[in-house]
Amino acid sequence: MYNSKIIGLGYYVPDHVVSNDDLSKLMDTNDAWIQERTGIKERRWVKPGSEDTTSVMGVKAAKIAIERAGIDKDEIDFIVFATLSPDYYFPGPGVQVQEALGIKTVGALDVRNQCSGFIYGLSVADQFIKTGMYKNVLVIGSELHSKGLDKTTRGRSVSVIFGDGAGAAVLSRTEDNSKGVLSTHLHSEGEHAKELALTAPGMGTRWVDDILRENDPKDESYFPHMNGQFVFKNAVVRFSEVIMEGLMKNNLDKKDIDILIPHQANLRIAQFIQKKFGLNDDQVFNNIMKYGNTTAASIPIALTEAWEQGKIKEGDTVVLAAFGSGFTWGSAIIKW
Numbered sequence: 001m002y003n004s005k006i007i008g009l010g011y012y013v014p015d016h017v018v019s020n021d022d023l024s025k026l027m028d029t030n031d032a033w034i035q036e037r038t039g040i041k042e043r044r045w046v047k048p049g050s051e052d053t054t055s056v057m058g059v060k061a062a063k064i065a066i067e068r069a070g071i072d073k074d075e076i077d078f079i080v081f082a083t084l085s086p087d088y089y090f091p092g093p094g095v096q097v098q099e100a101l102g103i104k105t106v107g108a109l110d111v112r113n114q115c116s117g118f119i120y121g122l123s124v125a126d127q128f129i130k131t132g133m134y135k136n137v138l139v140i141g142s143e144l145h146s147k148g149l150d151k152t153t154r155g156r157s158v159s160v161i162f163g164d165g166a167g168a169a170v171l172s173r174t175e176d177n178s179k180g181v182l183s184t185h186l187h188s189e190g191e192h193a194k195e196l197a198l199t200a201p202g203m204g205t206r207w208v209d210d211i212l213r214e215n216d217p218k219d220e221s222y223f224p225h226m227n228g229q230f231v232f233k234n235a236v237v238r239f240s241e242v243i244m245e246g247l248m249k250n251n252l253d254k255k256d257i258d259i260l261i262p263h264q265a266n267l268r269i270a271q272f273i274q275k276k277f278g279l280n281d282d283q284v285f286n287n288i289m290k291y292g293n294t295t296a297a298s299i300p301i302a303l304t305e306a307w308e309q310g311k312i313k314e315g316d317t318v319v320l321a322a323f324g325s326g327f328t329w330g331s332a333i334i335k336w
């Protein structure tokens with residue numbers, strides 16, 4: 001068995017900064033409410049007319065990760081793309097990355113696990129590398145939320161939270177089993193699927209003609225719905241459980257965590273976990289203040305920024321953890 005190691009990281013966010021004050025011009029909200037409940041000060045939203053889409057942003061992040069990995073694009077053996085906001089209903093954006101990067105006809109897999117998407121993707125990549133099937137796997141998380149949010153007062157409890165952006169990692173084979181991804185842990189609980197969902201009936205269940213004929217401007221089902229407090233309560237429990245599961249699997253203790261990079265769902269959730277695990281401010285990386293919740297992109301963006309800022313050193317125990325729509329949740333324990 002081999003191990004897989006992250007050898008390159010990159011991220012891309014659109015230039016266009018949208019502050020909380022900007023949002024208060026679109027809906028009945030204010031900077032104090034948003035900061036107090038979520039920690040978010042601003043987010044990036046693509047500008048109308050921008051070339052950026054979920055796949056385009058993913059490609060931009062991937063190019064940086066591949067360059068930093070020091071490998072040629074043609075050495076990528078497999079692509080995994082996590083998103084809840086694909087450019088097309090089908091095909092998924094994995095194939096768009098294959099085409100845009102001009103990579104030979106390798107496999108491209110799309111992961112639909114929302115905020116846990118990057119950890120699910122990392123786990124898939126890790127299994128392929130561990131078994132020896134692939135040597136280098138590109139994992140991307142990218143989201144373009146801003147085109148699908150209800151930016152009126154009706155949608156304020158959801159729309160103020162989400163931002164656009166992309167992050168990517170290149171995982172590569174290593175024969176040093178003490179380094180790299182030690183383990184990943186994935187879970188789901190479909191019973192709560194509707195608590196955080198875009199429930200518009202899809203083409204699988206209804207005729208689009210009927211949807212259009214019956215379309216009603218008051219119909220909220222085409223926008224994401226979130227039972228915020230229920231999500232919050234489940235998130236803090238599942239985050240804790242899945243981090244402990246990962247530590248125990250590797251005979252580690254919470255004292256062994258050098259840095260925790262949680263999915264950037266809400267600063268209050270991250271602070272709760274920080275307190276529960278007795279971690280200091282330097283041991284938990286947060287950037288939700290700048291980017292909002294970028295869902296599948298949030299962990300690779302945060303991981304890249306933490307690495308760029310020298311917060312992750314050789315030999316560190318790095319813990320990634322996420323919780324989101326599905327519900328789905330997961331963790332990864334990495335020896336850097």
Ligand code: ACO
Nearest residue numbers: 029033037114115156157160228229231232265266324325
């Ligand atoms: N600005 C001002 N007021 C608002 C806003 C807003 N943007 N949004 C809601 N309010 C109002 C509500 O209408 C309500 O008013 P009322 O008391 O008069 O009825 C009041 O603020 C409180 O609303 P709540 O929804 O109860 O606020 P809460 O404290 O629960 O905070 C929040 C909402 C921030 C969404 C919180 O529940 C949360 O963070 N939940 C977790 C979300 C999350 O982590 N998602 C992660 C997964 S995302 C994914 O997987 C895609």
